[in-house]
Amino acid sequence: MALPAWLESCRQWVLRPPGTTVQLRPLQEKVQRAAERRRELEQLGDAALNARARRSRADRDEVEFAAAARECARRALGLRPYDEQLTGALALAQGRVVQMATGEGKTVTAAIAAAALSADGPVHVLTVNDYLAGRDAQWMRPLYERLGVSVGWITELSTRQERREAYACDVTYVSVNEAGFDFLRDGLCTDLAHRVQQPLGAVIVDEADSILVDEARIPLVLAGATLTGQNLAQRMAELVRQLRHDEHYVLADENRVVHLTPEGAALLERALGGIHLYAAENLDVLTAVNLALHAEALLTRDVDYIVRDGRVELVDSFRGRVAQRRRWPDGLHAAVEAKESLTSTGGGTILATITLQAFVNQYSRVAGMTGTALPVGDQLLEFYGLEVVVLPPHRPRIRVDEPDRVYATSEQRDTAVLAQVATTHATGQPVLLATPSIAESEALGARLRDAGIDCTVLNAKNDAMEAAIIAEAGTLGAVIVSTQMTGRGVDIRLGGSDQHDHARVAATGGLYVIGVGRHDSSRVDDQLRGRSGRHGDPGRSVFFVSMQDDLITTFGPEKLPRLEPASDGRLDEPAALRAVADAQRIAEQVNLEIHRNTWRYHYLLEQHRATVAALREELLTGDRADRMMAQHRPADHARLVRAHGRDRVASAAQAIVLYHLDMAWADHLRDMGDLRESIHLHAFANLDPLDEFHRAAIPAFRQLIPDVELRSAETFAGLDLSDPDWTPADLGLERPSATWTYIVNDSPFGVDLERFFAGVIGLLRAGWQAA
Structure with missing residues (x-):
């Protein structure tokens, strides 16, 4: 059966290799010329080498600076950058997005590029969290000092004066959120002396695909704090708890939308004193009911959010960790707080807002680095005009990526996962087990302990210790249960952080990465795989998937092919693997269309803001x-x-x-x-x-x-x-006597947009099945 022309075009877009890549040869030739100066530079004293590096930086001599920076890094850090790292640094300095595999040395690469760019003005290195901003700035400081470059960093706890001093440096490390909030605060200053930032020049974005694509449409918000509507939200939460699924409300559009039934509306109207819920004068009450119903039926504790220290904290679905200072918009956050019987933190009056995409585009020159840029190359070009440079690994990758193992039910999947972990653990091979949610990580962790397998659960509830936990994930016999691994910023070295037991761990087969369920972005899965097999080390990876996973039930075929599972529930037929792959491709296409539509909405507001x-x-x-x-x-x-x-x-x-x-x-x-x-x-x-x-x-x-x-x-x-x-x-x-900052999970046009994309999902499903 032939597909409609527009649907076939959409299908071909999904299947074609994405991204606009830059040829490596011109960059590699410069690196080769820099390598020819090695012996000469190694014979220089420290003072002479530093002077040469600073002179070449001021003269914008790429080859000379690359050669001198390499030798400076060897003396300052004990690390001699590889050719691939120098190639990446040159590409960053030219305003590209560099794809480098996990463990290939992005931190040093970014430092050399930032030092080169700083010859033309201040440079920001945007990270995904405060920990990485502080760690990387302090780690690279000896190199920057040799290159004649000042460096500072900012965290959420930095004072105004500390921020001003850090931004005055040649290179500033700061999380993207903190930089954006400072931009908003500066935009409301009534005295120039109160500003902390310099004019925005060049920027290097770490985890570029995550920040520039996945989180691009997220608005940063500066608000004047107020408390409103808490009593109404609490009352609605109490009433909605009494409603029963399928009797008083129904879920629709892939369980993304919830509606009251006539019986549910009648019950609420009686409970509210006989009002007409849909009368114009009761619009505020109806809105509060819908928000409470959304919070009750569509948002799950320990999956979408956690409750910690008396606060509701959202979980970043891409990183599996708490998304700091993020809120749901338009009263939904207060509804969740009411659901959990917490004191409302208030919504406040929005004084200023900007999306991450619009904020990054304020910089005069943008570059980025990540392990998975190529799959979103088209979006980087479309939204930022950025091209991708794909660097080969320094050593060939020998990691074995096994085919997905698909099971009929989630229980059968988890049983198989536990058996695989037990078998692997018995050999001493370290295991990194990644789950889609906090609840699942804790449940699997408990089952592993019950089976006598000692493990560490790493998720949004203990993120302060994550760096130390991850650093030791490659030790003999280690079992780490985590949510997602995107943006963790710490390499997993075989034998532990000091690699003292590298040979023994390598002999077991290296780190074994086991993913429980596919993410709706293949890049997140690839980043998880990339934790294993760094620098030519051995390693393995596999994903266990069930036909009950959210990805399959939301984006998979409505009518799955008839499949006969084995006695343990495993589905070995190619059709099962195709269903998983097709569901992930559809999810990626839908997320792209949501990005485009939300940006169209925010684009007008951005013109107004400017x-x-x-x-x-x-x-x-x-x-x-x-x-x-x-x-x-x-x-x-x-x-x-x-x-x-x-x-x-x-x-x-x-x-x-x-x-x-x-x-x-x-x-x-x-x-x-x-x-x-x-x-x-x-x-x-x-x-x-x-x-x-x-x-x-x-x-x-x-x-x-x-x-x-x-x-x-x-x-x-x-x-x-x-x-x-x-x-x-x-x-x-x-x-306002006080202001506060937060991030919202934005969904312009609400239910209508969800309905539209539900229709798109249906058409795409039909297209895949017809093909």
């Missing part, structure tokens, strides 16, 4: 506010200047206009959030929600700046500067 930011910069650094008030209130302006002098009047005008601009922008963000929540209703009239969003948002923004000028002029008319201690608060212009 316009407001440019005006704000003009107000803060020039006399735009003073001129504005002189134009709108000439008599008042002239009177005040005669009485108090132009400088004082200009300062007051600046404070007034900045306040109204910031509040107008916060109001605009709130209105756009409300609009986004309701815009999906236009789909019922066969209108494109995105088009309708733009149709409403553009005129609203056009009115923003004229409104700011009008409000500022009205405030200026009542200005009295006779008090020498005058402050904007004297006119009621009070900013």
Whole structure:
């Protein structure tokens, strides 16, 4: 049966090799020329070598700098970078994304590239967490000092002064979230002296596929803290707990959407005093009900989130760890807190927001590195204009990647996993067992201990100790049970962190990576595999999958082929392997389309943000506010200047206009959030929600700046500067007394977008089956 043309095109997109790659030969030729200078540089004293490195950096001489940096690294760190690392450093300095396998030395590669880039201005190295920012900066400091480059780092606990000093360095290591939050805070400063960042120059993004693709659409938020709606959320949580699945509510669209049934609505209406739940005057109540129902039916503790120290903390599905300061948007987080009977942390008034994608694009030059860039090469090119350089490993990879083992049920899968771990452990071969959720990691860990197998469970609840745990995962007989391994940032060396037992562990076959269930991104699976077989070491990897896994039930064929499992539940037929592979490909395509659609929504807001930011910069650094008030209130302006002098009047005008601009922008963000929540209703009239969003948002923004000028002029008319201690608060212009930052898991257009992609999944399923 022939596929429709558009569906065949989609299928071919999924099957074709992705990515735009750069030829290695020109880079390798430069590295070869650098290698020819080895003997000459080794004979130089430290002072002469350092001077030569600094001179070549200032002269932007790539070959000379690569040669000198290599020798400096050998003396400073005891590590002589391989040709592959120098090739990667040159590629990063040219603004590429470098694909380097796990354990190939990305940290040194990035340091050499950052030092080269710093000749043109400050460089940020963006990491996935605070631990890596501090570790890498301190580890590379001796190399940077030889190269004449200052280095600093920032963590969540850094003070404003510490941040300012770190950003003043030539190279700054900082997590992407902290850098983004500092950018937002700087954007609301009313005094240039309070800013901490320098103008954004070059950036090197670690775990580039994770930050630039998987998390690209996540908005960073700066809010003024408030507490609202806690009682209503608690009341709805209590009522929703009484509802029964399939009687009072149903799940739809691949268990992504939950709806009340008529019986459920009637029960709630009676419990709420006989109200009409769907009447316009009860919109707030209906919203609270839907949020509570979503929290109860669709979000699972120890899978989607954990509760720790009295707080709900989201779990990053790609890393299997707590996503620091991340929240669900639009009241859902408060609904989950109510579900868990916790005190609400409040939603706050959003003062500023920017997506990670938009933030990274603020830098003048972007580069990145990761072990799995090629599969998302098209997206890196589409969203950032970045090309990929694929580096070969320093030593050939000899790891054995076994075919997936597919089972009929999750229980049969887990039984097989436990048997495999026991068999492997008996030989002394270390095992890294990766599970899809915290709950499963703890359950499998408990079953292993019951079987007499000592193991360490590494998940979102003990992430503070993860580096030490991972570093020893390659010791003889070790069994580590983890969630995902993306972004862990620590190599697993055979024989332990000091490799004292390397030969014995290698003789057992090296690290055995066992994945429990496939992730909806093949890159995450590949990164897990990459923990084994580093630097030519032996290793093995295999994935155990069940037809009950979420990936298969959500994205797999609706009607699975008739398969006859073996006595242990294993499905050996090629059709079972195809079903798993097809489900993963469909999941990747759906996630890409969600990325594109959410970026289309955020792109307009980003244009608005950039316009407001440019005006704000003009107000803060020039006399735009003073001129504005002189134009709108000439008599008042002239009177005040005669009485108090132009400088004082200009300062007051600046404070007034900045306040109204910031509040107008916060109001605009709130209105756009409300609009986004309701815009999906236009789909019922066969209108494109995105088009309708733009149709409403553009005129609203056009009115923003004229409104700011009008409000500022009205405030200026009542200005009295006779008090020498005058402050904007004297006119009621009070900013939030405290601000806080968080991240939201964004899902623009809510249910409607989910319905659309449910339809896409169905069409893709039909296409795979027809093919």
